[in-house]
Amino acid sequence: MDKNQSKERIGKLKEWLKKWNYDYFVLDKSDVSEAARDQIKKELHELEDEFPEFITPDSPTQRVGSVLSGKFAKIKHITQKQSLSDVFSDEELTDWEERIQKLVPGEKLDFITELKLDGLNLSIVYEKGKLFKAVTRGNGVFGEDVTHTVRTMPSVPLTLRELDGFNLENYPIIEVGGEVFMSKNSLKKINDEGGQQFANPRNAAAGTVRQLNPAVAAKRNLEMYFYSINIIPNTQYPISKSQIPIPNTQLETLELLQKLGLRTEKHYKHHTSLDTVLSDMKDWKKKRDSLAYEIDGLVVKVNSVRHQNLMGSTAKSPRYATAYKFPAEQSTSQILDIEIQVGRTGALTPVAYLKPTQIAGSTVSRATLHNEDEIRRKDVRVGDTVIIQKAGDIIPEVVEVLKDLRTGKETPFKMPTKCPVCGSEIERPDGEVVSRCTNPSCYAIHQQQLEHFVSRKAFDIDGLGEKVIEQLISEKLIEDAADLFELRYEDLVQLEFFKDKKAQNLLDSLEVAEIISAPRFIYALGIRYIGEETAEILADHLQLETHEIEIKAEQKRDQMTLFSEEPKSKKVAVAEIGNLIEEIQKLTLEDLNEIDGIGDKVADMIYDWFNNSENVKYLKKLQYVGIKLLSEKKEGKTDKLKNQTFVITGTLPSLSRDKAKDLIKLNGGKATATVSKKTDYVLAGTEPGSKYRKAEKLGVKIIDEPEFLNLIK
């Protein structure tokens, strides 16, 4: 970017940030996350660092705090409200510890961790034990009076509990701090009702406490957890240690809050060093979804109040605490180009190529745009600044365009009318969102099919990456997957990627792979709609004729008993692919439709695929090159759970989820993901998710691990 472009960009970024601040803090209606906002702010900072001449006093980088909305009475906080510093990695957290340790040399520090609830910070003042005022954080000095809505919340007591024979009349002024939030369920309920929509629990909580009408707030199930207390001495209410137990530690604070009848979040924990904080953080990254409410990290606090006071604070935040936040799952970036990718079923997917950006700890430079309709709906153009999102293992996607940042030079994307790889016609059937290449021998389809065929859950062949497959095709050594099994050492060693040893290794893996279970085989064919599960259902339904053959021990990999102790060769029962073709062709469309777990669309697809002469030719070729289907006579198979459907939730004491699922299937039952009236049992462990509540609501039987094991004993 040159100087002029930077100036223009700085202007746009500032405008955008001002609007975001207003939407978020004043109107409580921004859909754009704080993480995305932070990224824009960072870009502004960087540009301003590069061109300090463009910094203006009104730049959002030049001020702290937020705007007040003006609807409610402003109240001056008794003590100024600070915010927390944050850290995003183990290193940053240990740096924080090092810094604060220096402020209290020689003192042994201990810590409390609390969950960082994603809600709204609130101060509540009790006078003579009675709720007097509830005030939002506001700009830290002045907040808004939201007493009228907070009074409707069941988790906020109107009167504090009396401490051991202590008279409420003698209570000093007590100011407590905590987080107002909305559970995931309540938030969903409100959004499902179709009225005002909230993007996250924080917005929902803010939007609700700042309702003028308390009746609306009363209906919305707001909740509150408390985490701080400030006992205020003054002449009217003198306090002495004998009257109220002033906490010496954060642990005592939490206990005192509970004694006063103020709820604390129950997952707080005492740590004698940061080691356990680091390991807990790892656990919470995985466990957070099982909570009924959203959290965005852990708050780490020095336990001793004496230490806290010695550490003091910076202009914005106390030094004794920091928020260890989960990695941001959203960020912003600019679209450099949009390209079309052709998948193994011929589907054309538009992909955005991005200026590399960090999301949740990894660098992202491509994001899916899904399909033509999505591009049009979001109005995505090359050159746009966009919000990118990544959650868990899923492919990053473009969520939204920041249209205010456009310069007018962005170019709209047009879906091609011909396949960008082979030039054939593209077809988009009525009612479908996906366009497809019509050429069954399109190079891209071949490539993707082959990559799928050798992938981990299919034939699982090592040493056959994208590049190698590309070369094998372009050197005309293979046309389809069957040709892989006829590759010769001489063919391979002459290739760029194969030195002597690699060639032999690949041939060895191919040999091991020749014997494969029927479900894996069906999955490997890469038929549209046939994922792992459907492949298994179909394979289970077939009665294949088997015969015994002798194999090398390591070829028996689908039966878990690999290698070593075993004899060098072994007899196993296998079926032929020809028999698989016959058995599937015997099934009519109606037969297929009746198989539990196979719907109309899938039945049609199976029927068409296995009755297509080109495909049958391909299957016969696979038989010819030596692929055999290993018959899986599983030990311990029973009918004890026949026709019974299970849903698993939470962490089981000894069984892993996969193990539990295997046991269900082995005993003839079915494991599914969602609870419905048809579910027979919910198998629940600790920290169960929403499935547990749904089961309770529907009256589905809930069992624990011992009860489950009893069923199959």
Ligand code: IVH
């Ligand atoms: S202690 C000086 N403890 O996080 C402020 N804050 O980023 C003392 N929060 O404004 C805050 N859970 O709204 C603290 N267990 C917890 C918290 C928590 C959520 C929020 C709070 C605060 C923000 C700071």
